[in-house]
Amino acid sequence: MRTILITGPGGSGRTTVAAATALAAARAGTRTLLLGADRDDTLGAVLGVRTGPAPVGVEPRLTAWRPDADQGFRDGLAALQDRAASALDLLGATRLDAEELTPLPGAGELALLRAVRDASLAEAHDLLVVDLPPAPRALALLALPEELRRYLRRLLPPERQAARALRPVLGRLAGVPMPTEALYEAAARWDLELAAAEAVLADRRTVVRLVAEPGPAGDDAVRAAALGLALRGLRTDLLVANRVLPEDAAPGGGWLAGPVAQQRKTLEEWRGTHDVRALAHLGHDPRGTDDLAALAAPGVNPDATPVEWPVTDRLAGDGVLVWHIPLPGAVRDELDLVRRGDELVVTAGPFRRIVPLPSALRRCTVDGAALREGVLAVRFAPDPRLWPQGR
Numbered sequence: 331m332r333t334i335l336i337t338g339p340g341g342s343g344r345t346t347v348a349a350a351t352a353l354a355a356a357r358a359g360t361r362t363l364l365l366g367a368d369r370d371d372t373l374g375a376v377l378g379v380r381t382g383p384a385p386v387g388v389e390p391r392l393t394a395w396r397p398d399a400d401q402g403f404r405d406g407l408a409a410l411q412d413r414a415a416s417a418l419d420l421l422g423a424t425r426l427d428a429e430e431l432t433p434l435p436g437a438g439e440l441a442l443l444r445a446v447r448d449a450s451l452a453e454a455h456d457l458l459v460v461d462l463p464p465a466p467r468a469l470a471l472l473a474l475p476e477e478l479r480r481y482l483r484r485l486l487p488p489e490r491q492a493a494r495a496l497r498p499v500l501g502r503l504a505g506v507p508m509p510t511e512a513l514y515e516a517a518a519r520w521d522l523e524l525a526a527a528e529a530v531l532a533d534r535r536t537v538v539r540l541v542a543e544p545g546p547a548g549d550d551a552v553r554a555a556a557l558g559l560a561l562r563g564l565r566t567d568l569l570v571a572n573r574v575l576p577e578d579a580a581p582g583g584g585w586l587a588g589p590v591a592q593q594r595k596t597l598e599e600w601r602g603t604h605d606v607r608a609l610a611h612l613g614h615d616p617r618g619t620d621d622l623a624a625l626a627a628p629g630v631n632p633d634a635t636p637v638e639w640p641v642t643d644r645l646a647g648d649g650v651l652v653w654h655i656p657l658p659g660a661v662r663d664e665l666d667l668v669r670r671g672d673e674l675v676v677t678a679g680p681f682r683r684i685v686p687l688p689s690a691l692r693r694c695t696v697d698g699a700a701l702r703e704g705v706l707a708v709r710f711a712p713d714p715r716l717w718p719q720g721r
Contacts, residue, residue, distance in 0.1 A: 331450055332630060333458045333530055334567075337468035338541035339551035343572045346616050347541045347609065348461035349376045350627035353619060355457050356392035358629055363455040364388075366396040367442045367463055378618040389619065393455070397445040439463075439471045443527040450530045457630060465540075465551060469558040469681070475528035476562075479521055480684065486517045537567035540604075544571045544596035545589075552600070557659045558681045568628055569604035571597055573611040603658070650697050651690065651710040658704040667708065669696050674708070693717050 336348040345368070352364035366373035366381060373396055374381040377388055383398035442460075449458050462468040530536060538559055542548035552569065559566060574593055580586035600606045607628045616622055657665075657678050666677040672692045674685045694710035694717075701707075 331456055331458055331535070333446075333450070333460065333533065333536040334630070335460045335462055335468075335472070335531075335536065335538045335564075336541060337462040337465050337538065337555065338570075338572075339548065339555075340464040342541045342543055342548065342551075344464070344541040345372050345461050346376050346622070346625070347539075347570050347572060347627055348459055349373060350609075350616070350622040350625045351539070351629065352392060352394075352457075352459040353389070353622045354627050355459070355629045356389055357623070359391065360457045360630070361391050361455045362393070362457045362459060363449055364392065364394045365442070365445055365449060365458060365460045366394065367438065367461060368396070369438065371396065373461060376616065376622070395445070395449075397441045439467075439474060442471065443474060444523065446530055447523065447526040451526070465555040465558075469555065469562070472531060472559075472562055472564060473683070475524040475531065479524045479528065482517050482521055482524075486514060531564065536564075538564050539568050539570060540566055541570045541572050543573050544593040544600065544608075546592070546596070549596050549599065552604075553659045554679065556604075557657060557678055560657050560659075561676065561678050561681045561683050567605065569600055569606050570628070571600065571606055571608045574608045575611050649712075651694060651712070653691065653708045653710065655706040655708065656704065657701070657706050660701060660704065660706065662701050665699075665701060665706065667696065667699055676706075 334351060336344050336351065338344040338347075345366070348366075349364060352362045356362040363385070364373070364377075371381055373394060377394060379386055379388055379394065381394045381396040383396070385393045385395040388394050442462075446458070446460060449455070463471065540552055540555055542552050556566065571593075574597070575586065575590050577590065577594075579590050597606065597608065609625050609627060612621060612624060614621075616625060655676065660678045664677075664679045666675075668675040668677075670684075672687050674687055674696075676683050676685060691710050693713055695713050697709040697711040699706060699708045
């Protein structure tokens with residue numbers, strides 16, 4: 331199943347574009363699921379229907395779904411209390427009732443990731459369109475599966491799971507039930523769920539579609555979002571310029587002449603670096619399927635080329651290995667690299683990613699790095715102490 335993740339700066343109209351994109355795909359014959367993340371039913375307001383925890387049919391081949399993050403949090407915590415019943419009884423802890431549970435920050439993001447995973451495993455649809463939160467929150471959400479899996483591996487490394495065999499012995503010695511088995515089982519279950527969500531994001535058929543109004547603020551937001559997505563290895567297929575004013579909006583040079591000229595300049599710059607699709611300003615906020623159809627939003631882009639991240643290392647002329655990391659829009663002064671054991675910590679502007687090194691590069695030392703034309707090239711020199719020596 332193809333997946334289109336749609337985000338952009340707050341107020342850019344990303345929910346409207348997501349709904350219009352899903353509608354266009356459905357009317358073109360693709361079975362489409364539109365997934366929303368807002369607590370308020372902004373998605374339903376745009377579509378002209380009420381959306382909620384149960385999928386609702388909007389049109390033939392178009393279904394909308396807005397998961398209930400509150401209920402998901404309550405169900406998950408209740409299940410956790412059931413699994414940890416022995417440990418809670420041992421500590422004399424009182425269980426929390428479902429009625430008193432208030433979702434914690436991040437519960438909505440986890441509910442959306444779970445919904446993305448569940449939708450990808452179902453076979454009822456061919457296309458999943460996800461209305462993500464505004465760009466800064468969306469970037470944090472897209473990084474969540476990889477980061478949480480890394481934390482789990484550090485806190486409960488697989489090589490230490492041999493201690494699970496000692497649990498019955500320790501339990502008899504201590505005379506109390508030991509929660510180790512439940513802990514490892516929970517970690518394994520979380521890892522599987524996160525891996526399934528991460529697999530959707532890493533799929534070659536998954537793309538991110540940016541939405542922004544052409545102008546200085548939109549341009550800054552697009553640059554930042556593109557850099558953050560590139561650092562995560564996520565590719566954008568299109569940049570949707572939303573609410574574009576017609577060129578003849580100010581025939582007499584009225585106050586609209588300035589915004590029209592500003593949009594024109596930004597669009598010219600964007601077309602030099604992105605595949606841009608412009609959606610005209612309707613003169614009012616789109617509501618209902620007729621307005622969404624009038625936007626003529628782009629559907630699936632079959633020509634989008636998958637991007638490998640990082641680009642496969644290769645042998646340079648002087649015998650060192652070079653790792654190429656695409657970072658469009660990165661600034662040299664805002665880049666930082668730190669080698670930490672078998673990982674490389676890459677910082678680009680406000681974004682950071684910890685990347686595990688492949689086995690060949692683990693036996694090398696960092697020999698330098700350079701940023702040229704939006705690509706960071708990291709040089710690795712073989713470590714004579716670790717590299718096999720020829721005879």
